Amino acid sequence: MTSEQRRARRVTLLDVAREAEVSRATASLVIRKSPLVADETRRRVEAAMDRLGYVYNMGAAGMRAARSNTVGVIVPNLANPFFAEMLAGIEQALEGAGMVVVLANSREAPANQETILRRMRERGVDGVILCPVAGTRPALLGKAAGWKLPVVQALRHVSESECDYAGVDYAGGMRQAVEHLRALGHRSIAFGTGGPVHSAYRERLAGFCAAMEARGLDPGVTIELPVAPPFPPEAARRLIDHPARPTAAICFSDVMAACLANSFADAGVAVGAGFSIVGFDDLAVAEMARPRLTSVATFPGEVGEAAARLLLSRLESPERGDRRLISLTRLVARDSTAAAPARD
Amino acid sequence: MTSEQRRARRVTLLDVAREAEVSRATASLVIRKSPLVADETRRRVEAAMDRLGYVYNMGAAGMRAARSNTVGVIVPNLANPFFAEMLAGIEQALEGAGMVVVLANSREAPANQETILRRMRERGVDGVILCPVAGTRPALLGKAAGWKLPVVQALRHVSESECDYAGVDYAGGMRQAVEHLRALGHRSIAFGTGGPVHSAYRERLAGFCAAMEARGLDPGVTIELPVAPPFPPEAARRLIDHPARPTAAICFSDVMAACLANSFADAGVAVGAGFSIVGFDDLAVAEMARPRLTSVATFPGEVGEAAARLLLSRLESPERGDRRLISLTRLVARDSTAAAPARD
Numbered sequence: 001m002t003s004e005q006r007r008a009r010r011v012t013l014l015d016v017a018r019e020a021e022v023s024r025a026t027a028s029l030v031i032r033k034s035p036l037v038a039d040e041t042r043r044r045v046e047a048a049m050d051r052l053g054y055v056y057n058m059g060a061a062g063m064r065a066a067r068s069n070t071v072g073v074i075v076p077n078l079a080n081p082f083f084a085e086m087l088a089g090i091e092q093a094l095e096g097a098g099m100v101v102v103l104a105n106s107r108e109a110p111a112n113q114e115t116i117l118r119r120m121r122e123r124g125v126d127g128v129i130l131c132p133v134a135g136t137r138p139a140l141l142g143k144a145a146g147w148k149l150p151v152v153q154a155l156r157h158v159s160e161s162e163c164d165y166a167g168v169d170y171a172g173g174m175r176q177a178v179e180h181l182r183a184l185g186h187r188s189i190a191f192g193t194g195g196p197v198h199s200a201y202r203e204r205l206a207g208f209c210a211a212m213e214a215r216g217l218d219p220g221v222t223i224e225l226p227v228a229p230p231f232p233p234e235a236a237r238r239l240i241d242h243p244a245r246p247t248a249a250i251c252f253s254d255v256m257a258a259c260l261a262n263s264f265a266d267a268g269v270a271v272g273a274g275f276s277i278v279g280f281d282d283l284a285v286a287e288m289a290r291p292r293l294t295s296v297a298t299f300p301g302e303v304g305e306a307a308a309r310l311l312l313s314r315l316e317s318p319e320r321g322d323r324r325l326i327s328l329t330r331l332v333a334r335d336s337t338a339a340a341p342a343r344d
Numbered sequence: 345m346t347s348e349q350r351r352a353r354r355v356t357l358l359d360v361a362r363e364a365e366v367s368r369a370t371a372s373l374v375i376r377k378s379p380l381v382a383d384e385t386r387r388r389v390e391a392a393m394d395r396l397g398y399v400y401n402m403g404a405a406g407m408r409a410a411r412s413n414t415v416g417v418i419v420p421n422l423a424n425p426f427f428a429e430m431l432a433g434i435e436q437a438l439e440g441a442g443m444v445v446v447l448a449n450s451r452e453a454p455a456n457q458e459t460i461l462r463r464m465r466e467r468g469v470d471g472v473i474l475c476p477v478a479g480t481r482p483a484l485l486g487k488a489a490g491w492k493l494p495v496v497q498a499l500r501h502v503s504e505s506e507c508d509y510a511g512v513d514y515a516g517g518m519r520q521a522v523e524h525l526r527a528l529g530h531r532s533i534a535f536g537t538g539g540p541v542h543s544a545y546r547e548r549l550a551g552f553c554a555a556m557e558a559r560g561l562d563p564g565v566t567i568e569l570p571v572a573p574p575f576p577p578e579a580a581r582r583l584i585d586h587p588a589r590p591t592a593a594i595c596f597s598d599v600m601a602a603c604l605a606n607s608f609a610d611a612g613v614a615v616g617a618g619f620s621i622v623g624f625d626d627l628a629v630a631e632m633a634r635p636r637l638t639s640v641a642t643f644p645g646e647v648g649e650a651a652a653r654l655l656l657s658r659l660e661s662p663e664r665g666d667r668r669l670i671s672l673t674r675l676v677a678r679d680s681t682a683a684a685p686a687r688d
Contacts, residue, residue, distance in 0.1 A: 103444075104435065230631065
């Protein structure tokens, strides 16, 4: 197409995208002044608009969009800092795209969650970011699909669901934790777990078992712990007296790890030198606990941001295939892990 | 009025309220199935409706209301569990009243806050619950009043503002902390502070000074601390070497208290027996820290709930006078405070 031909008809956004060698979705993000576009890309698209004399058709955009520019966010437990961090990431990304968050707390109850989703639909949200509660039926996502309500799952996902998902490589995180302890000479490693059974729970547990077995270690030493204080004072004692004589434990969360560490201190066993403990998620408590906790960082704020991006791209391209963004973890070594004590 | 006369004209909500001996606002909450009404009151109002043959006029209610049933909530720092707890309380109360939360995070920046408030107005929220950032100009609230946008302040308030406010008796909390330490024999008590200067900051600091002076103690020993980890390792050293030889410290927040306690432990001084520390807010970290922190509970979830109630009552009665709900604190004694060590 020559530039004369181009001017003969109205220049479209697709023309701009082709000229700038980006996708139509990216060009659209530039127009909507989304912060999700790299500066260099933005400059390229803006230059292409100038060259082609592109005029943004506000009316048509409004028509096509007919959007409320609101996004529903359903979290299972607002008082848990893990979800507050995810929410902060979502809010930041959506705010940058000129959208607002409509928030609801499902309190880990499937019935609440279903009511909330229905109400959000009635209110005309453009889409929903959902961290599904344990026991969510896959049919719920089917229902949303029937409503043409885009849903992105975050941090947890409903099994068998066909749906966008921004999550964490929990299994990889468990491998890092097991490898860290193995390198320190630990062979009998317990797993501290508890709380509702959802995909993140299953993936952490399965990841621990797989990582242990891959190294020829027994994954059978587990201890059930509450998800929040107060903790049973005998928690450490159960591990100290365990016939497998574990020298370390990996916990499902930082809160569990911090509380288990306290239980060991109460039992007169020094955490670090005497018994090693690894937390999971690397929330602020890991840095504040004493000894400071070795933990596997899962970056919930960044996962929230990724979920928001998936939803924005879904709104831009309703027909695109489902995507899964799995963010990798990082082991942060601190003082709660040390070389395994010599055993007779 | 006889029951014949009553039936001669349409029974109004005010009639129901009088019959049930409650306010019109309360009767209205019963109709809207608000969870904020005590069961006994609800039964009384429902019985009065039955007796009078009251029929809820949906059309009129819809006309008068013309509401979006959305409430904007602006928090200064979503990643801080203190605000996440407040948000959970707001969300729970509003959800029960059939309203949804539109959330925004001002990130402690006045410019963000102003943009957010303007956008929320454009989006037609029915009202806003605002925890104002440090440096908020009173003119901002005047602007909202000019827009006829109801605003309730929560946890912090802008000085000189005429506006509903749900807050905490921070000064009372500081009195409890000082009294607790004084009863344990402490006379030289330091104050650990830091972060942005807003009303909650000023009230905590002024409350500490007033409580000390009322007992003839010197409030002049202060230490500036960061609001989040990592902490300067020499924090404890600065108090240990202080000429006033403080034997205890009251901190602005639990996080500061936990980090200061760690700093003392690093310096080889036992917190509790050797040096007493009191936190503020009584978040989960107080129970998890070792030693477990004595702290002043401020119940941010309940303050959020109170703020939501103030907003609901404002929507019901736009012309009522401004109200302030100040929630009282409670000292929770744990292991970080003990009798003052004997001094030569």
